[in-house]
Amino acid sequence: MSTERRTKVLEVLKTAEVGASLLVKGWVRTKRQNKNVAFIALNDGSTINNLQLVADPNQIAEELLKLVTTGACIAAKGDIVASQGSGQSVEMHVKELEILGEADPEKYPLQPKKHSLEFLREIAYLRPRTNTFGAVYRIRHAMIFAVHKFFNDKEFLNIHTPIITASDAEGAGETFRVTSLDMDNLPKNEEGAIDYKQDFFDKETNLTVSGQLEGELAAMALGQIYTFGPTFRAENSNTTRHLAEFWMIEPEMAFFDADDNADLAEEMLQYLVQYALDNCQDDLKFLHDREVEENKNKKESERPELYLIDRLKFVVDNKFERVTYTDAIDILRNSKPNKKKKFKYLIDAWGADLQSEHERYLVEKHFKKPVILSDYPKDIKAFYMRQNDDGKTVAAMDILFPGIGEIIGGSQREERLDKLEQRMDEMGVPKEELWWYLDTRKFGSAPHSGYGLGFERMILFVTGMTNIRDVIPFPRTPGNAEF
Amino acid sequence: MSTERRTKVLEVLKTAEVGASLLVKGWVRTKRQNKNVAFIALNDGSTINNLQLVADPNQIAEELLKLVTTGACIAAKGDIVASQGSGQSVEMHVKELEILGEADPEKYPLQPKKHSLEFLREIAYLRPRTNTFGAVYRIRHAMIFAVHKFFNDKEFLNIHTPIITASDAEGAGETFRVTSLDMDNLPKNEEGAIDYKQDFFDKETNLTVSGQLEGELAAMALGQIYTFGPTFRAENSNTTRHLAEFWMIEPEMAFFDADDNADLAEEMLQYLVQYALDNCQDDLKFLHDREVEENKNKKESERPELYLIDRLKFVVDNKFERVTYTDAIDILRNSKPNKKKKFKYLIDAWGADLQSEHERYLVEKHFKKPVILSDYPKDIKAFYMRQNDDGKTVAAMDILFPGIGEIIGGSQREERLDKLEQRMDEMGVPKEELWWYLDTRKFGSAPHSGYGLGFERMILFVTGMTNIRDVIPFPRTPGNAEF
Numbered sequence: 001m002s003t004e005r006r007t008k009v010l011e012v013l014k015t016a017e018v019g020a021s022l023l024v025k026g027w028v029r030t031k032r033q034n035k036n037v038a039f040i041a042l043n044d045g046s047t048i049n050n051l052q053l054v055a056d057p058n059q060i061a062e063e064l065l066k067l068v069t070t071g072a073c074i075a076a077k078g079d080i081v082a083s084q085g086s087g088q089s090v091e092m093h094v095k096e097l098e099i100l101g102e103a104d105p106e107k108y109p110l111q112p113k114k115h116s117l118e119f120l121r122e123i124a125y126l127r128p129r130t131n132t133f134g135a136v137y138r139i140r141h142a143m144i145f146a147v148h149k150f151f152n153d154k155e156f157l158n159i160h161t162p163i164i165t166a167s168d169a170e171g172a173g174e175t176f177r178v179t180s181l182d183m184d185n186l187p188k189n190e191e192g193a194i195d196y197k198q199d200f201f202d203k204e205t206n207l208t209v210s211g212q213l214e215g216e217l218a219a220m221a222l223g224q225i226y227t228f229g230p231t232f233r234a235e236n237s238n239t240t241r242h243l244a245e246f247w248m249i250e251p252e253m254a255f256f257d258a259d260d261n262a263d264l265a266e267e268m269l270q271y272l273v274q275y276a277l278d279n280c281q282d283d284l285k286f287l288h289d290r291e292v293e294e295n296k297n298k299k300e301s302e303r304p305e306l307y308l309i310d311r312l313k314f315v316v317d318n319k320f321e322r323v324t325y326t327d328a329i330d331i332l333r334n335s336k337p338n339k340k341k342k343f344k345y346l347i348d349a350w351g352a353d354l355q356s357e358h359e360r361y362l363v364e365k366h367f368k369k370p371v372i373l374s375d376y377p378k379d380i381k382a383f384y385m386r387q388n389d390d391g392k393t394v395a396a397m398d399i400l401f402p403g404i405g406e407i408i409g410g411s412q413r414e415e416r417l418d419k420l421e422q423r424m425d426e427m428g429v430p431k432e433e434l435w436w437y438l439d440t441r442k443f444g445s446a447p448h449s450g451y452g453l454g455f456e457r458m459i460l461f462v463t464g465m466t467n468i469r470d471v472i473p474f475p476r477t478p479g480n481a482e483f
Numbered sequence: 484m485s486t487e488r489r490t491k492v493l494e495v496l497k498t499a500e501v502g503a504s505l506l507v508k509g510w511v512r513t514k515r516q517n518k519n520v521a522f523i524a525l526n527d528g529s530t531i532n533n534l535q536l537v538a539d540p541n542q543i544a545e546e547l548l549k550l551v552t553t554g555a556c557i558a559a560k561g562d563i564v565a566s567q568g569s570g571q572s573v574e575m576h577v578k579e580l581e582i583l584g585e586a587d588p589e590k591y592p593l594q595p596k597k598h599s600l601e602f603l604r605e606i607a608y609l610r611p612r613t614n615t616f617g618a619v620y621r622i623r624h625a626m627i628f629a630v631h632k633f634f635n636d637k638e639f640l641n642i643h644t645p646i647i648t649a650s651d652a653e654g655a656g657e658t659f660r661v662t663s664l665d666m667d668n669l670p671k672n673e674e675g676a677i678d679y680k681q682d683f684f685d686k687e688t689n690l691t692v693s694g695q696l697e698g699e700l701a702a703m704a705l706g707q708i709y710t711f712g713p714t715f716r717a718e719n720s721n722t723t724r725h726l727a728e729f730w731m732i733e734p735e736m737a738f739f740d741a742d743d744n745a746d747l748a749e750e751m752l753q754y755l756v757q758y759a760l761d762n763c764q765d766d767l768k769f770l771h772d773r774e775v776e777e778n779k780n781k782k783e784s785e786r787p788e789l790y791l792i793d794r795l796k797f798v799v800d801n802k803f804e805r806v807t808y809t810d811a812i813d814i815l816r817n818s819k820p821n822k823k824k825k826f827k828y829l830i831d832a833w834g835a836d837l838q839s840e841h842e843r844y845l846v847e848k849h850f851k852k853p854v855i856l857s858d859y860p861k862d863i864k865a866f867y868m869r870q871n872d873d874g875k876t877v878a879a880m881d882i883l884f885p886g887i888g889e890i891i892g893g894s895q896r897e898e899r900l901d902k903l904e905q906r907m908d909e910m911g912v913p914k915e916e917l918w919w920y921l922d923t924r925k926f927g928s929a930p931h932s933g934y935g936l937g938f939e940r941m942i943l944f945v946t947g948m949t950n951i952r953d954v955i956p957f958p959r960t961p962g963n964a965e966f
Contacts, residue, residue, distance in 0.1 A: 002930050003740045025738050027927045045705030046638060073927035101928030108926045125919040128704035137705060141640040148631050155529060157624040162957040163713045164728055166964040178659050180717040183677055194666055200717055201964035214957060214966060221611035222528030222620060230646045234663040234683055245647055255508050257486045436608040436966055443591045444510050444556035445584030447485050474645040474697060481649040481684035483697060483919050
């Protein structure tokens with residue numbers, strides 16, 4: 001049976017007719033057995049739902065049934081019958097059984113009991129075999145596909161921007177060095193410094209922190225593009241929201257101003273959430289119920305106002321609130337937590353950088369919906385953002401989500417060469433390293449905009465998971481590069 | 484006009500009705516002008532085709548028209564009229580014109596003349612503005628989308644495997660080191676060696692050479708998965724087929740044997756090529772004609788037997804040839820170039836590794852179609868490939884394409900713990916580093932298979948380009964990490 005074609009559990013549960021004789025393969029989640037009958041819950045990853053296999057110990061050899069333990073991989077042939085119990089509509093009466101791979105109950109770490117997410121993180125190589133992570137990874141896939149479909153339908157081109165780059169000109173944070181030099185025997189030049197001319201790329205190189213600048217180059221030729229690739233930050237942040245390696249989606253659009261940019265970002269976020277609601281019902285229901293269960297014993301005040309599926313619906317049903325930084329500062333300055341000195345960082349003057357506590361107050365307490373915050377002070381934003389006429393602010397926008405904080409950051413880009421150069425000089429960004437970026441402002445420049453979506457933050461929102469290490473298969477964080 | 488909503492050139496040419504008044508924006512490819520009329524070829528990247536703008540110098544200010552030079556970005560409002568000349572069916576009679584960004588003809592490098600691909604590589608940041616690279620990048624996007632669509636339709640899950648890894652256990656080649664240590668001041672431990680415990684991940688880390696091993700982990704839980712991400716080789720190969728940074732697609736499937744694996748790979752390749760034929764007609768026609776043109780003055784014997792579109796059709800119209808390594812060795816041993824000693828590496832015995840010249844002979848001369856070569860000697864293949872019963876070969880397959888050579892490499896994976904461990908010992912692969920990989924053979928193992936498609940090699944085939952540096956936006960090769 002091991003090489004015969006199987007029917008996926010998803011198909012069995014969705015479309016198999018009672019009476020059909022089928023072959024299924026998958027991993028045993030649980031087995032309950034008495035003298036007369038064995039019930040085996042089989043999962044093959046195609047759906048969160050298990051197929052119940054019913055085996056008669058008088059028909060299936062005892063030695064075989066003994067090896068049907070949690071984690072074992074089996075193949076089973078049998079007839080589809082209407083299910084007796086609750087749950088699924090059909091089950092399989094097993095006629096033939098084969099053990100493809102055993103799982104010693106003494107050694108297999110994933111025994112059928114509740115495991116902490118912390119423990120599962122340590123065995124990240126096995127955690128896709130759990131309900132929770134199966135659901136998260138299926139949803140993650142659906143979101144990947146939805147991103148590509150959204151942009152493809154709008155005739156955006158996916159551009160693979162480089163991972164290894166020779167500059168950290170954007171200054172977005174600490175970068176990882178990439179080298180092929182012999183670390184134990186670094187070559188030196190005449191001045192006694194490391195001779196990077198002998199390195200693979202003849203110079204110092206890093207892992208990219210963003211594909212934006214290269215994305216802009218492509219947009220200024222092809223019109224509308226997006227990147228979807230890994231980005232890296234060597235920041236020693238051991239939080240539930242930071243990864244050293246994470247995936248970003250960065251669209252860049254010629255001829256888009258700041259409003260067009262915000263419109264596209266809002267449309268995309270609502271599209272992605274709606275796609276999940278339409279295509280991941282079983283997985284979302286599981287994660288939703290899990291959240292309800294976990295909050296059951298909490299005080300009313302500590303429970304979320306909305307549970308997962310309701311939060312998702314809320315985002316697609318409501319226009320995002322659009323507010324300028326200046327207005328937000330007024331709101332925050334006059335807010336209760338500011339007056340009562342409950343904020344860790346009190347807001348007293350225009351120009352302050354907003355902290356997570358402020359963003360969450362605006363989103364979760366004041367507006368109670370996603371917020372698009374725009375027109376930040378230029379001094380707290382990057383050099384490439386378009387300067388507004390007031391001389392003080394730039395055409396930046398951040399989109400803030402409940403429970404997540406900033407999920408998108410973007411701006412209209414400065415397309416005027418003189419303004420851009422002046423800002424680079426003011427901020428100490430080396431123009432000579434970015435000559436190619438400046439060239440797009442010399443040759444056929446045009447108004448254009450773009451933004452970046454942190455993909456894992458999006459998955460946090462859509463799955464309701466609370467630690468970013470639980471929404472990427474193999475998280476990279478300080479001290480952790482396992483598997 | 485700069486912030487008003489434009490109509491894309493693609494839409495204008497496809498669907499605009501004569502008489503419509505529209506706004507278009509894009510980059511000037513050429514301008515021809517006399518006293519009575521100016522013809523401006525406008526391209527906005529949405530299609531390879533230009534929209535012809537017809538401007539009356541008596542209506543549009545002379546100062547403006549002067550700035551309409553190759554490379555400038557402009558916005559134009561006007562009426563759609565039936566085209567007078569050949570080529571496109573409609574053109575625009577301009578009523579209003581705005582210069583969004585100038586392009587000084589003295590400085591703009593992309594003047595309207597034929598540029599060599601070598602020159603364009605040096606200005607990779609501008610080359611998407613050329614016909615050839617616009618076509619290549621649009622096709623590249625179409626292939627990215629087609630990959631995701633193919634697998635999504637089959638309910639495969641896209642898994643993001645890690646880019647930074649702590650082991651080079653696969654031994655696939657030289658790797659790039661990733662570090663956040665201060666290179667000028669490397670910390671040393673008590674033994675005087677570099678103290679990687681102080682590095683970001685508390686150990687030595689590299690850029691991944693393949694997502695396969697992690698992909699297998701996911702397949703052994705979720706059934707059918709694929710990766711699509713960047714991979715890296717620090718090999719000093721300055722060839723037309725090697726990049727230091729390239730993208731790979733690696734599906735891994737539980738319950739697939741070697742035949743299922745070959746079937747899926749063949750179906751996928753034909754799907755991708757058919758998708759290009761269906762969705763990239765204009766771009767393929769341009770590249771096809773370009774190839775015909777380039778070969779015009781060559782001797783008959785040096786011209787390709789089939790030009791681009793015919794090569795693509797040939798691949799979708801013909802079943803791939805399936806042949807074992809052993810049979811291929813017989814064919815090669817008895818081939819003319821072997822007997823006449825025309826091969827650089829003569830084939831005289833079973834066990835020889837096949838070189839590019841042999842692969843091309845099989846594909847281009849002997850079978851004249853794509854070839855799936857299987858069951859290689861175990862000693863020239865990786866440790867994870869499933870050992871055949873003959874004790875000599877493994878269930879490997881390579882798919883060889885005309886003009887490209889190996890485009891896919893894959894195998895049934897060794898799912899038997901004892902066989903796998905024995906092979907790792909024989910080949911010196913450190914088992915302790917891959918304990919998690921071995922665990923999947925301990926807990927619920929199952930027959931499974933997978934393969935890797937080098938995405939850029941696929942794009943080479945689909946576009947007919949001949950240098951791999953010309954099918955990725957920003958190529959990374961020895962000495963080159965520009966932009």
